[in-house]
Amino acid sequence: MSGLERDALARVEETRERGGLADATCVVTGGSRGIGRAIATELGAAGADVVVNYRSSADRANAVAEAIDDAAEGEATAVRADVADPEAVESMATAVRERFGPVDVLVNNAGITVDTPFERMDRSDWQRVIETNLGGTFNCTNAFYEDIRDADAGRLINVGSVVGRRGNYGQTNYAASKSGLIGFTRSLALELAPHGSTVNCVAPGFTETEMLEVVREDVQEAIREDIPLDRFAAPEEVAAAVGFLAAPRASYVTGEIVNVNGGMYA
Numbered sequence: 001m002s003g004l005e006r007d008a009l010a011r012v013e014e015t016r017e018r019g020g021l022a023d024a025t026c027v028v029t030g031g032s033r034g035i036g037r038a039i040a041t042e043l044g045a046a047g048a049d050v051v052v053n054y055r056s057s058a059d060r061a062n063a064v065a066e067a068i069d070d071a072a073e074g075e076a077t078a079v080r081a082d083v084a085d086p087e088a089v090e091s092m093a094t095a096v097r098e099r100f101g102p103v104d105v106l107v108n109n110a111g112i113t114v115d116t117p118f119e120r121m122d123r124s125d126w127q128r129v130i131e132t133n134l135g136g137t138f139n140c141t142n143a144f145y146e147d148i149r150d151a152d153a154g155r156l157i158n159v160g161s162v163v164g165r166r167g168n169y170g171q172t173n174y175a176a177s178k179s180g181l182i183g184f185t186r187s188l189a190l191e192l193a194p195h196g197s198t199v200n201c202v203a204p205g206f207t208e209t210e211m212l213e214v215v216r217e218d219v220q221e222a223i224r225e226d227i228p229l230d231r232f233a234a235p236e237e238v239a240a241a242v243g244f245l246a247a248p249r250a251s252y253v254t255g256e257i258v259n260v261n262g263g264m265y266a
């Protein structure tokens with residue numbers, strides 16, 4: 001083996017060793033079910049301490065945290081906060097720092113849909129979605145900004161959607177919120193780059209969670225026909241991409257929108 005090949009192998013090994021999250025504290029918003037639960041579990045399995053945020057499903061959030069505690073090295077805890085409420089988010093940030101110290105990784109995953117064609121959409125349908133999906137991302141990023149900026153491997157990961165790129169009938173509010181996350185991700189990536197912290201967005205396609213369950217069966221079937229891989233995603237398949245971006249080894253990926261959508265054009 002040449003010296004050059006040995007150097008290359010040593011660099012690969014070094015990058016692999018930086019793969020874990022054993023020293024990291026991660027906050028996952030909306031971690032009580034669906035994609036957020038899978039993300040929290042993925043980060044816990046990588047050795048991180050995990051904060052499972054939720055809005056109303058206390059039992060389910062506690063169960064997620066207990067499962068991580070039982071199965072993984074790190075500690076996990078559930079913390080209630082409505083991400084759309086800046087004061088609740090600040091209280092969560094204070095409680096998290098008291099328990100774990102500064103946060104390394106924030107995953108802005110919490111999101112809702114209030115679907116209706118625009119001609120029937122009222123201001124409250126618009127505001128609920130924008131204030132949760134986009135406003136919640138602002139509130140949580142704002143509360144943990146300095147932690148992530150100053151962390152050795154600070155990571156901010158926003159959960160967008162294929163709908164943020166393609167649009168979708170009956171989802172002008174949701175699509176606007178998810179498109180907004182793309183601009184937010186790209187802009188904050190530029191601002192945090194000088195500090196060595198990264199900002200990325202994972203944009204799932206249609207994923208088997210309660211959010212999809214409320215969609216009519218015939219509409220689900222029409223969506224499935226449009227997916228080259230011919231099936232919906234499992235939440236764990238989305239979480240795998242988040243796990244990669246959260247890890248120290250993803251140090252040179254920033255401002256990126258990672259599509260996990262079964263090959264849909266986005």
Ligand SMILES: NC(=O)c1ccc[n+]([C@@H]2O[C@H](COP(=O)([O-])OP(=O)(O)OC[C@H]3O[C@@H](n4cnc5c(N)ncnc54)[C@H](OP(=O)(O)O)[C@@H]3O)[C@@H](O)[C@H]2O)c1
Nearest residue numbers: 030032034035055056057082083110111161206207209211
């Ligand atoms: N499923 C899909 O097909 C799909 C596709 C693309 C993108 N996404 C995105 O992926 C993310 C997760 O979606 P999902 O399918 O896992 O949804 P889900 O099954 O409906 O779960 C939503 C999660 O968000 C939490 N949440 C909602 N509003 C909140 C608030 N104001 N404050 C704090 N937590 C809140 C919920 O907490 P509680 O349990 O306490 O209510 C729950 O943990 C969302 O951003 C969604 O837009 C989903």
